[in-house]
Amino acid sequence: MDLPLLIFTDLDGTLLDHHTYSFQGAEQTLRRLRECSIPLILTSSKTRTEILKLQERLGLNEPFISENGGGIFFPPGHALSDVAGAIPFNGYRGVVFGRPYAVIRGAFADLRRKFHVRGFGDMTVDEIMHHTGLNREEATLAAQRDFTEPFLFPADARSEEMAEAAAAAGLAATRGGRFLHLMGAGQDKGRAVAEATRLFQEKTRGRIITVGLGDAPNDLPMLQAVEIPVLLPGPDSTFADMDIPGLRLAPFPGSRGWGMIVASILDEVARQRCDDGNTGPRVHTAARGSAHNK
Numbered sequence: 001m002d003l004p005l006l007i008f009t010d011l012d013g014t015l016l017d018h019h020t021y022s023f024q025g026a027e028q029t030l031r032r033l034r035e036c037s038i039p040l041i042l043t044s045s046k047t048r049t050e051i052l053k054l055q056e057r058l059g060l061n062e063p064f065i066s067e068n069g070g071g072i073f074f075p076p077g078h079a080l081s082d083v084a085g086a087i088p089f090n091g092y093r094g095v096v097f098g099r100p101y102a103v104i105r106g107a108f109a110d111l112r113r114k115f116h117v118r119g120f121g122d123m124t125v126d127e128i129m130h131h132t133g134l135n136r137e138e139a140t141l142a143a144q145r146d147f148t149e150p151f152l153f154p155a156d157a158r159s160e161e162m163a164e165a166a167a168a169a170g171l172a173a174t175r176g177g178r179f180l181h182l183m184g185a186g187q188d189k190g191r192a193v194a195e196a197t198r199l200f201q202e203k204t205r206g207r208i209i210t211v212g213l214g215d216a217p218n219d220l221p222m223l224q225a226v227e228i229p230v231l232l233p234g235p236d237s238t239f240a241d242m243d244i245p246g247l248r249l250a251p252f253p254g255s256r257g258w259g260m261i262v263a264s265i266l267d268e269v270a271r272q273r274c275d276d277g278n279t280g281p282r283v284h285t286a287a288r289g290s291a292h293n294k
């Protein structure tokens with residue numbers, strides 16, 4: 001890679017606009033990443049098959065992290081696809097952290113007895129389309145789950161109570177942009193990002209600088225696992241409550257904010273590489289900030 005960067009990004013509400021799932025506002029910056037051969041690792045609560053479809057649209061052929069850190073998957077022939085710990089998984093190779101979906105659904109049935117919740121496994125494709133705004137093909141892919149169950153809960157329910165009930169069952173519940181997600185305990189985006197970073201670093205000469213971008217509480221562990229954490233505002237322009245050293249705030253929600261802030265990080269790293277006479281980049285993370293709900 002020309003610049004020693006590795007970028008992890010959430011999708012919904014981050015690289016993709018919350019309502020339309022468009023990445024139009026980021027296209028120019030995505031082109032720059034391709035030109036500089038900087039790996040962009042999609043790190044999402046979306047399923048393996050949804051992300052594969054999106055990688056096709058983005059022209060990406062990189063490893064990716066599905067279902068909130070459930071697994072890291074490698075495209076066939078990728079330099080990392082034969083790493084220790086990668087196993088065959090539905091025609092792909094992957095490092096798996098998540099519990100099987102059947103186990104998660106079993107535990108979800110218990111949760112459903114205590115709370116008025118409804119998961120993807122209870123919904124028809126039409127219902128998933130209704131709640132997500134995805135088209136039929138995308139909603140069908142979203143229903144093909146490996147590790148996690150996204151679910152709706154009543155507006156007056158306390159998500160903390162459901163998180164406690166999940167923990168009592170040896171699982172965890174985390175909040176994304178639209179849903180709560182039930183998954184294995186110890187599984188999160190941060191763990192998968194840390195492992196992916198380690199794998200990339202092993203194959204790379206010189207130190208890699210990691211960047212992470214997200215918009216919701218389920219992105220917190222990912223943002224804590226990277227050197228340059230970036231938080232995007234939600235569609236209502238407020239920021240999720242996160243207190244992370246060096247946190248940078250994107251100027252706009254979705255693809256437009258993503259494109260602008262990633263472009264500025266590329267400029268900054270390229271400039272420092274130049275200043276350092278190509279002896280290796282340093283990124284100043286002295287500008288510290290945190291976001292709180294307004």
Ligand SMILES: [Mg+2]
Nearest residue numbers: 010012013177
């Ligand atoms: Mg998101």
